Amino acid sequence: MNDSKPFPTKYDFKPVEKKWQDSWTSLGSYKAEENSLKEKYYVLEMFPYPSGRIHMGHVRNYTIGDVVARYKRLRGFNVLHPMGWDAFGLPAENAAQKNNTHPAKWTYENIDYMRAQLKQLGLSYDWSREFATCSPDYYRWEQQLFLEMYEKGLIYRKITTVNWCNTCQTVLANEQVIEGACWRCDELVHPRNMSGWFFKITAYAEELLSDLDALTGWPEKVVTMQKNWIGKSTGLRCDFQVAGLPEAISIFTTRPDTVFGVTFMSIATEHPLLETLIAGTGREEAIRLFVEEIHEEKLRQNIEEEPEKKGLFTGRYCINPFNNEKIPIYVANFVLMGYGTGAVMAVPAHDQRDFEFARKYTLPIVPVVLPEGQILQAQVMETASTIPGKLVNSGSFTGLDSVEAQSAIIEHARSHGFGDSLVTYRLRDWGISRQRYWGAPIPMVHCDSCGIVPVPSEKLPVTLPEDPDISKNECAPLSQRPGFIRTRCPRCDEEARRETDTMDTFVESSWYFARFACSDYRQDPLDRKKSSYWLAVDQYIGGVEHAILHLLYSRFFTKVLRDLGYLDVGEPFTNLLTQGMVIKDGAKMSKSKGNVVDPDQLINQYGADTVRLFSLFAAPPERDLEWNAQGVEGASRFLNRVYRYIISFAEQQGGVAAQTDFASEPSRALHRKMHQTIRKFTFDIENDFHFNTAISAAMELFNTLLLTTDENNAEQAERSVVMETIRNLLVLLYPMVPHFCSEMWSIAGFAQSLDQQNWPAWDEDAAREDLVTIVIQVNGKVRSRIEVESDISAEALEKEAFADENAKRFIAGKPVKKVVVVQKKLVNIVV
Numbered sequence: 001m002n003d004s005k006p007f008p009t010k011y012d013f014k015p016v017e018k019k020w021q022d023s024w025t026s027l028g029s030y031k032a033e034e035n036s037l038k039e040k041y042y043v044l045e046m047f048p049y050p051s052g053r054i055h056m057g058h059v060r061n062y063t064i065g066d067v068v069a070r071y072k073r074l075r076g077f078n079v080l081h082p083m084g085w086d087a088f089g090l091p092a093e094n095a096a097q098k099n100n101t102h103p104a105k106w107t108y109e110n111i112d113y114m115r116a117q118l119k120q121l122g123l124s125y126d127w128s129r130e131f132a133t134c135s136p137d138y139y140r141w142e143q144q145l146f147l148e149m150y151e152k153g154l155i156y157r158k159i160t161t162v163n164w165c166n167t168c169q170t171v172l173a174n175e176q177v178i179e180g181a182c183w184r185c186d187e188l189v190h191p192r193n194m195s196g197w198f199f200k201i202t203a204y205a206e207e208l209l210s211d212l213d214a215l216t217g218w219p220e221k222v223v224t225m226q227k228n229w230i231g232k233s234t235g236l237r238c239d240f241q242v243a244g245l246p247e248a249i250s251i252f253t254t255r256p257d258t259v260f261g262v263t264f265m266s267i268a269t270e271h272p273l274l275e276t277l278i279a280g281t282g283r284e285e286a287i288r289l290f291v292e293e294i295h296e297e298k299l300r301q302n303i304e305e306e307p308e309k310k311g312l313f314t315g316r317y318c319i320n321p322f323n324n325e326k327i328p329i330y331v332a333n334f335v336l337m338g339y340g341t342g343a344v345m346a347v348p349a350h351d352q353r354d355f356e357f358a359r360k361y362t363l364p365i366v367p368v369v370l371p372e373g374q375i376l377q378a379q380v381m382e383t384a385s386t387i388p389g390k391l392v393n394s395g396s397f398t399g400l401d402s403v404e405a406q407s408a409i410i411e412h413a414r415s416h417g418f419g420d421s422l423v424t425y426r427l428r429d430w431g432i433s434r435q436r437y438w439g440a441p442i443p444m445v446h447c448d449s450c451g452i453v454p455v456p457s458e459k460l461p462v463t464l465p466e467d468p469d470i471s472k473n474e475c476a477p478l479s480q481r482p483g484f485i486r487t488r489c490p491r492c493d494e495e496a497r498r499e500t501d502t503m504d505t506f507v508e509s510s511w512y513f514a515r516f517a518c519s520d521y522r523q524d525p526l527d528r529k530k531s532s533y534w535l536a537v538d539q540y541i542g543g544v545e546h547a548i549l550h551l552l553y554s555r556f557f558t559k560v561l562r563d564l565g566y567l568d569v570g571e572p573f574t575n576l577l578t579q580g581m582v583i584k585d586g587a588k589m590s591k592s593k594g595n596v597v598d599p600d601q602l603i604n605q606y607g608a609d610t611v612r613l614f615s616l617f618a619a620p621p622e623r624d625l626e627w628n629a630q631g632v633e634g635a636s637r638f639l640n641r642v643y644r645y646i647i648s649f650a651e652q653q654g655g656v657a658a659q660t661d662f663a664s665e666p667s668r669a670l671h672r673k674m675h676q677t678i679r680k681f682t683f684d685i686e687n688d689f690h691f692n693t694a695i696s697a698a699m700e701l702f703n704t705l706l707l708t709t710d711e712n713n714a715e716q717a718e719r720s721v722v723m724e725t726i727r728n729l730l731v732l733l734y735p736m737v738p739h740f741c742s743e744m745w746s747i748a749g750f751a752q753s754l755d756q757q758n759w760p761a762w763d764e765d766a767a768r769e770d771l772v773t774i775v776i777q778v779n780g781k782v783r784s785r786i787e788v789e790s791d792i793s794a795e796a797l798e799k800e801a802f803a804d805e806n807a808k809r810f811i812a813g814k815p816v817k818k819v820v821v822v823q824k825k826l827v828n829i830v831v
Contacts, residue, residue, distance in 0.1 A: 007651070007747070011643040013607030017739040021122055029755060030069075030124040032080040034533045041077035042534050043068045044513055046542030046550070047084045050110040050132070051091065054117045056582040056589055057543075059599050060615040060625060064579055064689065065541045066123045067616065070735035071685055073124075074759040080534050082516040083118065083125040085111050087134035089505040090168050090184060093438045093475040102474045103438045104466070107134055117600065121608045122738050129519040133508035138515065139440035140461030141525035142507060146443055147454050148564055154200045157452065161270055161337065162431060164192040170434045171196060176506075176549065183549070190295060191270060196433035197442060197501060201556045205230055205425040207570075208555055217575030219622075222547040229548050231426025236410050238419025240265060240318040240345070243326055247273055249318055251345045252424055256413075257405040258347040259322050260394040261368035263358065265329045266311065266344045268337040269294050274314070277329060281315030287331060294333045309334050309357050320345075321418045322409070323395060332357065339426060348384065349376065355384035368393045369402055430553065432504040437464065437475045439502030447489035447496040456490050462498070478502065509550055510557040513537050513572055526566040540573035547578070577689060580624035582615075589627070597627060609737035610636045616691040616736055639740055642702060646726060646744045666708035666717040668770075674725045675767035677701040678760045681732050691736065698732055701725070723748075728760045775826040776801050778810040794821045801827035 024030065034040075045065040048058060069081035087107050096103040111132060118125070131138050149155045163172040165182040171194065176183040201208075209230045212223050236256035239248035249265060267274065269291040278287045290312045297307065311332035318329055334353060335344050348358035349367040358365050367376035371389035388402035397405050397412075413419030433442070441462045443455040455462055465484045478484050478500040489496040511525075517534040518527035536558075542550075551573075558572040581588045584595040602611045613635040619625040677697045684694035705725055708717040717725075726748055734741040734754055745754040769790040774797065776784040784806035788797060798821055801807055807829065814831040821827050 007647040009644070011607075011640050011740070013609065013739070016743045017120075017122060017608055020739045020742045021119060024122075024124070025119075028128075030079075030081060030126050031128055032078065032082075032126045034530060035078045036533075038076070038078035040080065040534060041072045041539075042080045042517075042537045043072065043539045044082065044516070044537050044541070046540070046546065047086050047509070047512060048114065049086050049089060049091065050107055050114055052095075052110045052113065054114055054599055056597055056599055056615070056627070059121065059611060060582055060621075061541060061543075061579055062118065062121065062123055063612045063615050064577070064621050064691070065539075066121075066612075066738075067685075067691060067735040068539055068541075068689065069124050070738060070755070071759070073755065074731065074735070074757060076758065080516070081125055082129040082519075083123070083127065084130050084512060084516065084519075085114075085132040085134075086505070086509050086512070087111070087132040088139075088439045088502075088508055090170065090436060090438070093436060096438075097475050100474075102466070104134065107132070120603055121599075121612065124738070129516050131512075131515070131519050133440075133505075133512060134438070136461040136463050138512075139508070141515070142440050142503070142511070143443040143455070143460050143462060144457055145511070145525055145561075145564070146503075147457060147460075149199070149560060150444075150454060152564070154203060154560065155197060156200065157195060157197050159193060159195050160198075160431070161191045162194050162196060163189040164194075165189050170436055171431060194433075196431050197444075199430040199432055199556070201430045201553075202425060202427055204556055204559050205232070205427050207559060208427075208552070209425075211555070211571060215571065215576075218573075219544075219576060219578055222544065222551065222576060222578060225547045226552055229426065229552065233424050233426075235422060235424075236406075236413060236419055237341075237422040238321060238413050240320060240327075242273075242277065242329070243317040243319055245276065245316070247276060249273065249329070249343045250341045251343050252340050252422060253345055255347070255350065255406075256409040257388075257391060257394075257397075257400075257402045258350045258368055259320070259345065259409060260391075260397070261347040261349050261366045262320050262325075262327060262345045263348060263364040263366055264327050264346045265318050266332040266335045266346050266354075266357070267314075267329060268335040268342040269331055269333065270337040271331070271335075271342045274331060277314045277316045283313070283315040287312060287314060290331065297333070307333060309353065309360065311357060311361065321413070321416070328363075330357075330361075338428060340424065349378065349381065350384055350386055352384040352386070355381070366393060430504075430556075432507055433501035434504055435477055435479065435500075436502055437477050439505060440508065441478065442499040442501050442503060444499040445487060445489055445496045446499065447492065447494060449494055450489055450491045450496075453489055453491050453496070459490070506549060506553050510553040511561065513540075513554070514558070514561060514567065524566070526561065528566060531566060532568045535567055536569045536571055537573045539575045539577065541577045541579060543581070544578035551576075577621060579621045580619065582625045582627060584627035595627075602632065606632060606636050607739075609740045610639060613639065613695065613737050617695045618692065620692055621689050638699060638702075639737065642729075643740075643744065645702075645706070646748055649722070649726065650747050650749065664715045664718065666713065666715050667721045670704055670708040670717040670721050670725055671766060672769065673701055673704040674721075674728055675762040678728060678732065678762040679764075679767055682759070682762070695733075695736065698729060701729060705729070730754065731757050731760055772824050774801070774824070776804055776807045777826060777828040778807060779830055780828060783807055783810045790824055792823075794823055797821055797823065797827060801829065 043065055045061050069079050073079045092103040092107050096106045099106060133139065163177050165172055165187060167185045167187040168182060172182055172189055177189055181188050209227060209232055212226055215223055233254050235252060235254035237250065237252045239250050241248045278284045311330040314329045314331055316329045317326045320327055335342065346354040348354040348365045350369055365378040365381065367378060368391060369389045370376055370392050371385060371387040376385055391397050391400050391405050397408060400408060410421045441464060443460060443462045445453045445455060447453055465481055485497050485500060487496050487498050514526055514531055514535060518530040521527040554572045558567060559570050561567040562570050584597065587593050587595060589596050599611060610632060614632045617635060618628060618631050680697040681694045684690040709722055727750055730741045730745050742754045771787045772790045774786050774788055775782055776786060784804050786800055786804055788800055798819055811829060811831055816829060816831055818830040
């Protein structure tokens, strides 16, 4: 045991935590190396944006990951647990402008501060792999990947209607528009025509969809969200010829069985044929005013509300190719150009939105599908009928059922040359152009002679200009920096212009997890050998708010990297844990709500391990954590109770404990509880990371330790059992409170270091409760006795009683009126 000077009566966490953090750093305890003789385990939390300070959400997220990393090391895995910084982005520009500094200076100062905070928490990161995505050492390889994707036809440039955020002064991808608003600032976006660069994510739409079925380690909610976002639809594409014009309006429908019920056509306000349609109708001015009105309403619209359906007749008609009927063309506010073709064949009898529009504008309603046992009359219908059935009013297809009719109608369109079957996806290509400064430059050059020319890979990286071209504006976009723009064409060496768009910051976070496998590699974006060893990430941890954006892009990039020859895997994350938020006063912690709790203050007052323990114990990781100051106090009290017990034990005991024969009941009880706790602790971590119930089991074990070693008892647990219990208790709690357990391990005098131990194993026989004798009565008379485990449930005990042969003889098939179970004593069966 430890023979040093007397220990403080209260656990002094500050010197202890510094001592062990310094030790882990000096020993390089968590540096990961490839080892073919050990099974690898790659655990990763979503890396942070260096905003300046970590918050309690960070503490919870990173503590969960650290527990997993430390636990897996104790289980013998070769663990990779890296950390870096998602460092580009608009917030850095805004903060730099506000503080009159350069975004690089602001970002790196924040990284230094936040790194120190994370180290203060005792997180077991391999810091040798750290990088910031704003470093040219990182985005140089991102630019290389851009060039390779461009060469493979996975990147293109086009003029398109984009989502423009006035507040952020940049373009947003479809995935970054949440219910009509900017994902970053919550301001409503509006359309704008601009040139931009696109990643062809739709080339992987089917694979992105089908591979979701293999992600059994992902929450079902996230898988469903991605399936819905990709949005596969199978149906009919056909053309409706515009009456009196050579143009046709193309539509797509998943209900071709309803095509004979089309009574009008709806097109989006941004439809490219709109100006052609209204030309010469005398309705041009009215339509343009309507379009402008709709755009303004979308900007003002409350994203929580469903807008009133509005439309205006264009003055034109189109021809339904199936029955040659002329139908009016309306421009309508509910048709979106971004999805489908921007035109919708309206079937008001069988689509509720079309039904409401038709009623409002007194348009015909023609039922063409009758559900079994129903009669549909347009004049009395109150809602649309969407139920399949038999076709009516549908020419030669009348009488067919809906499913049969769909394939027959598609075949008819194909054979007559005006349509065909089509598979479509809601997913759209990823627009990555951003008109900002603080992002990775796109490595392309515009030459008047040669057109668009890629920057040669040997000329990478194309770096951001550090000296502003415009005084007093460190964040001027690249388009306002002549010194950056002017260059020479790589092909003809004539004067040319650099591309001034930067990449969407989601590009950096879409492949960083792969770069962690070989962050020091300088020949290619990835070292194939190292990435093959470490990838895929075994456990990824982060917020559910990234279910679509980041996770979908990461899956896309992984498939691209595989096809470029850099990876062996097609999915980045085998298992995904989406942890809940930290809630205080009924709301998510945020500065705007004034309910933020500063982790630095908590660590200074209670220590990192207390903060870690509280964040793990307060709720299961997938649930929201409700802030509770008393919970932090409780975590601190528990650690101090364990501390006092161990220093008392260390001061009073000496020598090596002899093996016990478990002669005393306290020894047997403590030994049994220890094995039960190891079993439960292991199950709770392995199954859904329920650290809260695992910690609760450890607290119960400690209470049993106190009871079985109480000096007031006639008998106490033998010293060898107590030693073994303390040893295993510290190993179990080590992933949660590593500084504390390492110090207690040292004080208790155990050999080697704690982080070199193996995770304890339990013995099922040792964990089994002692047997008790149960009396079985039938109508109050003793008919049998059985022996069962003392912790058997009432339900299981009742089954055992009915299975007893003697009890069966006295029941003899008579109806059972009642069963009375008194656990650990009797079962009375009333017949």
